[in-house]
Amino acid sequence: MAVSKSKTEKETPSKKSVVKKDVKEQKTTKAAVKKEKTQKEDEPVKKAKTSTPKKADTKKETKVEDKKTATKAEKVQEDTKIAPAPEGDLEKSIKQKLIALYSLQVIDTQIDKIRVIRGELPLEVQDLEDDIEGLKTRMENFKNEIATFEKTKTEYQHDIAQSKELIKKYSEQQKNVRNNREYESLAKEIEYQDLEIQLRNKRIKEVDVSIDTKSKQIEELKNTLEFKETNLKEKKGELDEIIIETQKEEEILLKKSKEAQKIIEERYMSAYNRIRKSVRNGLAVVKIERQSCGGCFSSIPPQSQLEIKMHKKVLVCEYCGRILVDDTISKIVESNQ
Structure with a gap:
């Protein structure tokens, strides 16, 4: 019995060791499974981590593209806008622009005056020629009427x-x-012919009156026609003299206007032409007179007047949109004319 116990005691510890080994093996397998799971879970994370630098690269690329587009836009703005003058020369450059604009306005105003003067005389001459033609046609009509009356x-x-x-x-x-009946019939015929003669004499008197009135009208028309023809000769002479005088002056002024336009920038020229077309008197650049706009005569605030005198930027009237200049600019331009 003692031997069997010892055998059983020996056997039991071996079983325990086997159980422990099994437990250890199970733990190791569980640990391996966990590692595999963690590795599988970590793989997308690693992929994501590895992919993040790609996103960063795309962001860098977009930033570079944005910078390129920004530089292109800046270049376009630089091409369209005026290059900024140095701080010390800003007032001088704006002043020169205002002088150029106002001198161009003075030249164009002189051209407009010449065209207005020359434009009225041709119209007067044309009106006189039309009147003369009308008088001649009326005289011809009256003469034709007199001829019909005479007929x-x-x-x-x-x-x-x-x-x-x-x-x-x-x-x-x-x-x-032979009898009274024939006599009476002949007497009636004679009486009828007498009435016809009286009627024709009456008609002749009426025709004479109308001929007389038409003749008087023709005489009046002749007098007016002579007056109109003399006036037409005078107007044509004046027009020829003005054309000879103003044509040379206009050509000189047009050359000056083109030279002045070359100095002025394109955006200012477009604004100048737009304002000239929109206003009646053709004044796009005006000076301040009695603290008011020289174009629409609206009062200008003192602050705006001060800014205009400083010559730091080109300012316009807030009511009519005309470009405003001060006395210094106008005096410089008028002295150079």
Whole structure:
């Protein structure tokens, strides 16, 4: 029995060791499984981590592209806008621009005046020529009417002569009548012809009156026509003299205007032309007169007047949109003219 116990005691510890080994093996397998799981879970994270630098690279690329587009936009702005002048020369550059704009306005105003003067005279000459043509046509019409009246008058006179001949004929026939009935019929014919003569004489008098009135009208038209023709000759002479005088002056002023336009920047020229077309008097650049705009005569605030005198930027009237200059600019331009 003692031997069997010892055997069992020996056997039991071996079983325990086996169990422990199994437990250890299970733990190791569980640990291996966990490692595999963690490795699998960590793989997408690693991939994500590895992919993040790609996103960073794309962000860098987009930033570079944005910088390129920004530089392109800056270049376009630099091309379209005026290059900024140095701080010390800013007032000087704006002043030069204002002088150029105001001198161009003075030249264009002189051209406008020449064209207005020359534009009125041709219209007057044209009106006189139209009046003369109208008077001539009226005279021709009156003459034609007088001719028709004369024709009708001759017809009436011819009718009177025929009636007289018939009266003479009927009176001769009365001498050879056989009865009273023939005599009375001839007497009625003679009476009818007498009435015809009276009627024709009346018509002739009416025609004479109308001929007289038309003749008087023709005389009046002749007088007015002579006056208009003399006036037309004078106006044509004046027009020819003005064309000879102003044509040379206009050509000189047009050359000056083109030279002045070359100095002025394109954006200022477009604004200048736009304002000139929109206003009636063609004044796009005006000076301040009595603290008011020289174009629309609206009052200008003192702060705006001060800014205009400082010549730091080109300012316009807030009511009419005209470019405003001060007395210093206008005096410089007027002294150079």
